[in-house]
Amino acid sequence: MVQYNPKDWIGYLFRFHKSDTFRxxxxxxxxxxxxxxxxxxxxxxxxxxxxxxxxxxxxxxxxxxxxxxxxxxxxxxxxxxxxxWEGRKQWGILVNNSRNLAIKLSAYLTEENDRFFFRKAIPAYASILSKHLTNEDVSKVLYDGLDLEIDQHKHRPNQVAKMIFQKANDLYQSGKISGEQFYIINSELQSFTEVCGACERIKNTPIPxxxxxxxxxxxxxxxxxxxxxxxxxxxxxxxxxxxxxxxxxxxxxxxxxxxEDPFGFDANDLPTEKIASNIKKHIEEIL
Structure with a gap:
């Protein structure tokens, strides 16, 4: 995405970016x-x-x-x-809900292996969603120490969301979190798929x-x-x-x-990879 100073009027007149329509x-x-x-x-x-x-x-x-x-x-x-703008709002929701989920889990979880899983899995969802929207391939091992078997022929973000929810359900069944705590984090877990669906709606429904x-x-x-x-x-x-x-x-x-398609590689498309890397940085700080 092009970064610029909106107050630099003179610079606009004499600067031509590669994405300028004039070229x-x-x-x-x-x-x-x-x-x-x-x-x-x-x-x-x-x-x-x-x-x-x-x-x-x-x-x-x-x-x-x-x-x-x-x-x-x-x-x-x-x-x-x-x-x-709708695409940007959806990624903003993903950022906020990823942080909220990490903050709640940081208070709930005491064992390091559980915290490690979510420290890696939550950013993994954002990274895979970014690649999913740009039709990029995803490697099987995304992070050192966390083996995510991703089937390229199936819906990739759903696979990660399923793993995260399954881990949360295992924590509940093993008594590491209570039913009330599981209910509290359920909204953030559900929002991941909702954000993915909204982004897919934008990408897969072009102007007639x-x-x-x-x-x-x-x-x-x-x-x-x-x-x-x-x-x-x-x-x-x-x-x-x-x-x-x-x-x-x-x-x-x-x-x-x-x-009209904000998920791509054009100069003015959304910087989803940068947003995903920021999510990774923030989640690792919290957990």
Whole structure:
């Protein structure tokens, strides 16, 4: 995830990160510029259309349709950001519940082998969930001294959650924790699977294809028709104007595409591996 200072306005103007949409759109911007220049040449030099040409009235369509397009893009980016923020909230819940579970177990447990298991197993769940969401393979032995047999063909976070709950149940049956204590930690144990389910819902339910495809086609035809009407009032200056409008509209769509799936390796995706390592650090401090 990109770390930055939100108050550094000047730095934003002259710094280009690899995830900036400007870099990604340079080839298309050049093509759009050539296209706009070709339309300007045809209308002004080849066809020699006059100011009274009906083609000039295409601007009326752009005025009306542009408002609709702005609403669609606003809804698109807001929906994508909601998915990104929901993913961050779920990982925040995982952090808090991991700490709460560790704090309660640190007060309940007296034997070192029991504390050792949870000291390693609780962070293991966060680490495996991070890899599960990015479709990475998980090794069988995650931590020295704690052998977790992970079947790659089955749901990996569920396997770790099952081991943690089974260990808690063994503690209860052996009398190391009481029924009331087992009931108190049950909410944290249950929340692990709930967080996993919420993250999977975000990852496995993309924006409907027809909606995303329609916006891309809408932007394309909107840009392709802009030079026809603007040439009469802007002349060859229509080239930078159309390129800039394309940059703004396409950038909003690219940003929405990047953040709508927050569990990946894009520059602005959630730093789940870093969050998992912080969970490991905090749990080892507590237990």
């Amino acid at each position: 990604q759109l340079i080839p298309m911007m050049l093509l759009i510029g050539l296209y706009a220049g070709s339309i300007a040449y045809l209308e002004l030099e080849y066809w020699k259309l006059s100011e009274n040409s009906n083609v000039k009235n295409l601007n009326l369509m752009h005025t009306t349709v542009g408002f609709v397009l702005s609403l669609l893009l606003a809804y698109r980016t807001n929906t994508a950001y909601d998915r990104w 294809y027809s909606y995303s495809s329609f916006i891309k086609k809408f932007i394309f035809f909107f840009i392709m028709t802009l030079p026809f009407g603007f040439v009469f009032s802007l002349g060859y200056y229509v080239i930078p104007v159309v390129v800039f409008i394309f940059y703004v509209l396409a950038s909003l769509e690219l940003i929405a595409e990047e953040i």
